[in-house]
Amino acid sequence: MAHGENSSVIGTARVKRGLADMLRGGVIMDVVNPEQAKIAEDSGAVAVMALERVPADIRRDGGVARMSDPQMIREIQATVTIPVMAKARIGHFAEAQILQSLDVDYIDESEVLTPADETNHIDKWAFTVPFVCGATNLGEALRRIGEGACMIRSKGEAGTGNIVEAVRHLRTINQQIRRLQSADAAELFALAKDLQAPLPLVEEVAALGELPVPMFCAGGISTPADASLVMQLGAQSVFVGSGIFKSEDPERMARAIVEATTHYQDAAIVAKVSTGLGAAMKGAETATLEQRLAERGW
Amino acid sequence: MPLVGVLALQGDVREHVRALQRVDAQVATVRTVEQLDEIDALVIPGGESTAISHLLTTSGLRDVLARKLDEHLPVFGTCAGLILLSSHIADGRSDQWSFGALDVSVRRNGYGRQVASFEVPLAVDGVGEVPGVFIRAPRIDAIGEDVEVLASLDHGDGEHPVFVRQGSAWGCSFHPELTSSDAIHDLFVRSIST
Numbered sequence: 001m002a003h004g005e006n007s008s009v010i011g012t013a014r015v016k017r018g019l020a021d022m023l024r025g026g027v028i029m030d031v032v033n034p035e036q037a038k039i040a041e042d043s044g045a046v047a048v049m050a051l052e053r054v055p056a057d058i059r060r061d062g063g064v065a066r067m068s069d070p071q072m073i074r075e076i077q078a079t080v081t082i083p084v085m086a087k088a089r090i091g092h093f094a095e096a097q098i099l100q101s102l103d104v105d106y107i108d109e110s111e112v113l114t115p116a117d118e119t120n121h122i123d124k125w126a127f128t129v130p131f132v133c134g135a136t137n138l139g140e141a142l143r144r145i146g147e148g149a150c151m152i153r154s155k156g157e158a159g160t161g162n163i164v165e166a167v168r169h170l171r172t173i174n175q176q177i178r179r180l181q182s183a184d185a186a187e188l189f190a191l192a193k194d195l196q197a198p199l200p201l202v203e204e205v206a207a208l209g210e211l212p213v214p215m216f217c218a219g220g221i222s223t224p225a226d227a228s229l230v231m232q233l234g235a236q237s238v239f240v241g242s243g244i245f246k247s248e249d250p251e252r253m254a255r256a257i258v259e260a261t262t263h264y265q266d267a268a269i270v271a272k273v274s275t276g277l278g279a280a281m282k283g284a285e286t287a288t289l290e291q292r293l294a295e296r297g298w
Numbered sequence: 299m300p301l302v303g304v305l306a307l308q309g310d311v312r313e314h315v316r317a318l319q320r321v322d323a324q325v326a327t328v329r330t331v332e333q334l335d336e337i338d339a340l341v342i343p344g345g346e347s348t349a350i351s352h353l354l355t356t357s358g359l360r361d362v363l364a365r366k367l368d369e370h371l372p373v374f375g376t377c378a379g380l381i382l383l384s385s386h387i388a389d390g391r392s393d394q395w396s397f398g399a400l401d402v403s404v405r406r407n408g409y410g411r412q413v414a415s416f417e418v419p420l421a422v423d424g425v426g427e428v429p430g431v432f433i434r435a436p437r438i439d440a441i442g443e444d445v446e447v448l449a450s451l452d453h454g455d456g457e458h459p460v461f462v463r464q465g466s467a468w469g470c471s472f473h474p475e476l477t478s479s480d481a482i483h484d485l486f487v488r489s490i491s492t
Contacts, residue, residue, distance in 0.1 A: 008418035008453065015415040018433045018476050021310040022344050022377070041391070044352035046308060046345070081391055081406055082346050083434065105412035105434070128413045255356075262307050262353055263329060 013150070016130035019083065019105065020151035020214040023047055023237050027227070027258050028216070030054050030241040033072065034079040040244070043254035047083040047105070049239065050076040055112050055159030056242035056281065059291065065113045067095040070102055077103070085132070090297050091117025093126075100129040106151070107131050109144075111296035112158045112241075121297065124148030134218065136169045136294055138176035139195035142205070143298075145213055146198045152211055154235070155294040156219010159242050161283025163220045163229065165294055170217060170233045180206040219294070222247070222280045224260030224273050231264035248278030300490050303328040303337030307353035309345020309378060313475040314483075321484040331362050339372035339490045342379030344433070344473050347406070348391060350378055367399045372466040372490045380404060380469035381436050388439060399467040401442030402459075408437025408471075409453060420472070422449040422461060425481040430460065430472040438462065438471060466490075 026046030031037040037048045052068045053061065067088055077084050083105035088095040090109055095116075099107050109122050111134050124131040125148035134155035135141035141152045154173070156166030176195070180202060183191055192202040204212050217235035221227055222243035230238060238261055240254075247253040256273035263269035286292070304314045306327035318325045318341070328334050340363075342350070354360040367373060367383075375383040384396050386403040409416070412434055420430035430451070438459045441447070449461035449470070461470040461482075466489075474482040 008416040010414060010416045012417050014431055014476060015412075015417060015433050018310075018431055018473060019412055019415065021313060021476065022346065022433060024310055024312070024345070025306070025308040026346060026349055041348060044349045044356075046349045081389070082348055083412065100413065103411045103413055130412065258349070258352070259356060262357075266329075 011128035016150040017213050019130055020132070020216075023083070023216075024214060025262055026237050027254075027261050028085065028237065028239045029244055029254060030239075031076065031245070034075045036245055036250075037076045037080045039251050040254060041080045041082050043251060044258035045082060045254065046237070047085055048076060048080060049085045049087065049108065049241075050104075051087055054242040054245060055293070056161070056246055057159075058112060059159040059293075067092070067098065067113070070098065073099075073102055073104065087113055088122070089113040090115040091120050091122060093122045096122050096127060096131075100127055104129060109133050109149075111155055111293045115296050121147050124150075132216070134294070134297060135173065137172045138180075138205070139197045140298065141173060141211060141215075142195065142197035142201045145201055145211070149213065151214050151216060153216040153218040153239055154230075155297075156217070156221075157286050157289070158219045158293050160220050160286055160289070161222040161243060161246070161281040162286055163222070163226045165286060166217050166219045166221065166230060167233065169219075169294075170230060170235060173211075173215065174234055177205055177209060177211075181209050221257070222283060223277075224256045224270050227257050227260040228264040228267075228270045231261060237261070242281055246281035252277055253280070299324050300338035301326055301336060302339045302341060302487065302490070303333065304341045304343060305350070305379075307357065307359075308349045309343040310473070310475060311343050313473075314341050314343050314376075317475045317480050317483045318487065320480050321487050323483075323487045328359075329357065331358055334359060334362055334366070339374075339486075341486075342373065342375040342382055343475070344377035344379065347378040347381040348394065351382060351395065354382075364397055367397050367467070370466045372486075373399060374468040374486045376470055376473055376475060377433065377435055380438075380471060381406060383467055383469050384436075385442070400462060400464050400469050401445050402438050402462055402469070403440040404436040405439050406436055407434050408439070409435050416453075418451065418453070420449045420451060420460065422482065424448070425485055428474060428479045428481055429477045431476045432472050435471045
């Protein structure tokens with residue numbers, strides 16, 4: 001906790017979680033260069049994720065995927081006025097330190113990159129910049145929040161264009177939250193043990209009926225209908241990785257997913273923006289994948 | 299009882315809805331022109347001003363809301379909402395527009411990027427001390443003579459306004475909706491009830 005001028009304080013949990021609150025109802029788009037960042041901002045994105053390769057290409061190329069070159073992050077920061085996020089490898093706190101020094105607005109400690117630590121995630125409380133982390137279930141989400149994550153996203157299965165895993169993760173988290181809400185105080189101890197999650201966070205979720213930080217959806221969103229689906233399942237915003245710039249007409253797809261995320265409850269609007277969009281990204285059946293990214297992190 | 303709308307295109311809509319409910323206002327979310335026609339006052343939430351302005355245009359709300367603001371629909375904008383109500387935007391996109399309901403010049407991200415986001419206690423006229431939560435906040439660089447200043451701040455860069463009012467239009471750089479202090483929402487709701 002650092003003190004600035006007068007009695008002001010930076011890096012508080014409230015300003016870190018607060019930026020996630022500001023992104024609610026919006027679309028965060030993966031971009032690999034300033035041109036794509038401009039298209040994203042023009043289309044109504046609330047933030048961009050700056051990375052060297054979208055997940056579909058990371059999957060195709062193989063090898064070790066790392067933090068992006070600071071030069072490309074700076075170029076994207078210079079191009080757009082919306083928040084710029086960037087990814088660090090799981091457990092790679094030195095990459096996170098570099099990203100913080102670059103003034104990125106959010107760090108995604110991401111399973112899309114190759115993990116750097118098989119046991120520990122980053123101690124996110126040690127940073128002024130806020131972190132988002134992926135989760136496949138409630139226990140994983142609460143462990144990340146316990147480490148200081150200020151936003152949780154479903155992992156989905158990045159780079160596949162297939163929404164099935166993200167839906168599984170959202171439904172699992174929602175079911176596990178409902179289970180906590182129906183438990184009495186004595187049962188919460190055992191449930192915390194089963195979830196392998198900190199008891200105070202388990203008690204907080206039982207009382208709130210939701211995560212104490214915003215829950216967004218990532219992994220496999222490729223159409224306006226996908227965005228509407230996950231918003232109706234309780235996601236508060238969507239991350240779109242390969243789904244926009246791997247589609248036939250990225251600008252139209254970007255605008256359409258933005259509209260569908262805002263008006264997710266209005267099927268007539270989602271139908272209108274889904275009309276004549278051109279081909280969505282080709283995608284992959286998750287059963288045929290050699291590498292399941294969602295299994296990274298724990 | 300007047301119906302207070304919260305513009306629900308993007309941003310921390312839910313936090314405003316909850317704060318307004320805590321001060322016993324009747325609240326509705328607004329995404330369409332039909333919903334905009336039913337309300338007696340509007341809150342424009344925090345969020346990304348470029349995204350909200352894009353969605354105001356695509357939803358057809360922009361022209362209708364501009365007309366209503368000309369007719370003095372009571373309005374309160376926080377952070378991105380302040381930017382949208384301002385008369386001039388510095389450091390925005392070259393094509394960024396605003397309603398001009400408040401005669402103020404704002405600078406987007408005027409306090410810096412997210413790592414510079416901060417909390418500071420603020421003294422607000424008619425309310426007392428409230429927590430000020432500034433997140434990638436717009437800085438008010440200049441105000442017109444008809445603009446009343448309800449709170450100001452010296453963040454090491456000279457004292458400047460952070461909460462202003464001009465007739466029925468209110469705007470602040472910070473986020474009262476993210477705190478448990480509902481005094482500012484209460485003040486706004488009482489101003490439209492009388």
